[in-house]
Amino acid sequence: MGATGLTYAILMPSGFDPAELLAQHKTGHIVALGLRFVASGDAWCEFAIDYDRRLVSDANSGILASGPIVSLMDTAAGFAVWAKRGGFKTQATLDLRLDYLRPSRPGHAVTGRAECYRLTRRIAFVRGLAHDGNPDDPIAHLTATYMVLKDEA
């Protein structure tokens, strides 16, 4: 096998590196919420959020509000679309639906994983699940679509 550099370039699964993109941003909603990048693949991405008493819906119960879970899942879903598209390209959330299957347990980190299971020229379709420790016992289910926009040259 000659031309190893070229071979490596072809074998690179995706031109999108979430960790590199996040490293360029020191402010913004992802940083403010404390969302942590966990892992990603060709068409999926996983983020997590540590338990934080400022993010609860009720000081008495200590249950995490649904809002941070939406941000977690919208972020994981957007990154899944970038992974599928192979780069940090322009896109916009068209709609999202979250089903709250059960409350998350106070004190537990929440992990959200989203997968872009279909990409057309205009629309990306995404689904995902959030859990608080056991992926087989999810706390929330996401379906979302994103408008895929052409970047101006």
Added chain:
Amino acid sequence: MSDVALLPYADFLGIRIEGERDGAPLLVMPFSEGLLNLQGGIHGGAISGLLEIAATAAIDATLEEGEDPRSLFKPITVTVDFMRPGLPKDVYACGQVVRVGGRIANVAVSAWQDDPDRAIAAARMNLAITPPTEK
């Protein structure tokens, strides 16, 4: 309309009650850097959070004095449509209670920036009602 206390998460986003609109609390989420997405607009999750908090405030406002809204209402589903990009400035939101039944409450809510007739996002939220006797 009874007095409404917003969730602790509302403080985190900087959301406050600005007044009243059609009998429901009018909320504002003042612009801050911590709301931005990586593309320079307001993060869809932050807009969704505002919509949920406005929906929750609208339903809480229907309660009598002394009832605990957080043990009474639990979110089941939220469906958000994004119509326009969220620009880096303040966002307003106000919910409208569609129906409070015996077991389920339905709320519609929209968010805007300059013009209430040009919504940037709208949502429907369905909540389960837990009667005090079932707690």
